[in-house]
Amino acid sequence: xxxxxxxxxxxxxxxxxxxxxxxxxxxxxxxxxxxxxxxxxxxxxxxxxxxxxxxxxxxxxxxxxxxxxxxxxxxxxxxxxxxxxxxxxxxxxxxxxxxxxxxxxxxxxxxxxxxxxxxxxxxxxxxxxxxxxxxxxxxxxxxxxxxxxxxxxxxxxxxxxxxxxxxxxxxxxxxx
Numbered sequence: 251x252x253x254x255x256x257x258x259x260x261x262x263x264x265x266x267x268x269x270x271x272x273x274x275x276x277x278x279x280x281x282x283x284x285x286x287x288x289x290x291x292x293x294x295x296x297x298x299x300x301x302x303x304x305x306x307x308x309x310x311x312x313x314x315x316x317x318x319x320x321x322x323x324x325x326x327x328x329x330x331x332x333x334x335x336x337x338x339x340x341x342x343x344x345x346x347x348x349x350x351x352x353x354x355x356x357x358x359x360x361x362x363x364x365x366x367x368x369x370x371x372x373x374x375x376x377x378x379x380x381x382x383x384x385x386x387x388x389x390x391x392x393x394x395x396x397x398x399x400x401x402x403x404x405x406x407x408x409x410x411x412x413x414x415x416x417x418x419x420x421x422x423x424x425x426x
Contacts, residue, residue, distance in 0.1 A: 356382075
């Protein structure tokens with residue numbers, strides 16, 4: 251049976267004792283709908299925030315890439331469409347008394363994150379009563395900010411991830 255299509259196929263035995271093929275390609279799942287399916291042509295530069303696509307990733311670049319092709323980065327597209335990937339809700343009676351400190355911590359976390367990951371940004375900070383709402387361009391920044399709040403001020407922290415929407419909701423609460 252030389253040349254039979256199944257002859258050279260990789261097989262393993264499943265838990266049920268049946269042979270199982272391992273040579274099939276699994277299509278990669280695209281998580282973030284705002285990430286391009288194909289890499290942009292190098293070099294490219296976002297006209298809004300000046301971040302550049304260079305050496306296979308979006309990064310802060312010097313002025314040597316001024317002649318690069320203009321292309322809006324995924325973070326600026328999210329801002330334009332008002333479509334956050336993350337939402338951090340900071341609430342409780344603790345918030346009004348310590349609002350300036352909390353906002354300062356939020357901004358410092360963004361600054362630290364943005365220095366190495368230029369697409370991780372805060373889109374807006376809204377205040378309503380005892381609540382601050384921070385929307386972000388990615389799912390990692392609200393988690394990091396929430397963890398920093400919990401470390402600095404204790405409180406209750408919870409995460410709710412919706413993989414089908416590529417959206418993370420983080421809630422931090424402290425009343426006392």
